[in-house]
Amino acid sequence: MKWAHVEENWTAFNxxxxxxxxxxxxxxxxxxxxxxxxFVAAIVEATGEEPEDVVEQLREWLAGELPSDVVMDPTHDNQSMRNSSKYVGEGEDEYDRDESFGDDEEEDGSA
Incomplete structure (x- = not known):
């Protein structure tokens, strides 16, 4: 991930x-x-570590996976749906509601 992503979704990353x-x-x-x-200055102040070490920690953290809290943030829903379109069958709309997904009806057709 890039810092710009963290910055624009700051509270989701807290x-x-x-x-x-x-x-x-x-x-x-x-x-x-x-x-x-x-951010770097606050970590340096809170931990007493050298700024270069904190910058390296930040670089490693940014290289990791996007935290699930951020992925599940409602502000990312539309982008997530657009990204999921490659898994949606032809003729289907990735923005359709999912009530019928995973048919919950009994085999005889009753609910």
Missing amino acids: EAIIDRWPELTEEDLEEIDGDRRA
């Missing part, structure tokens, strides 16, 4: 950030508001 850097607080994250330099 839980994943605190999981990775538990020294930071919700208040810290509110103050940082997606600013990369402020």
Whole structure:
């Protein structure tokens, strides 16, 4: 993932950030508001680590998987549906509701 993605979805990443850097607080994250330099500075201040080490940690974290909290964020739903279109059969619409998916009816046709 790229920092721009983190920055534009900052609040969705808060839980994943605190999981990775538990020294930071919700208040810290509110103050940082997606600013990369402020983020690095806050980690340096909270942990006492060298800025170069923090930048490397951040680089490694960004190279990882997108946290599931972010993937499940409602603001990503339309993009997720568009991405799923490659798995939707021809003639079907990826934006259709899924009530009938996974037929819950009994084999004799009754519900």
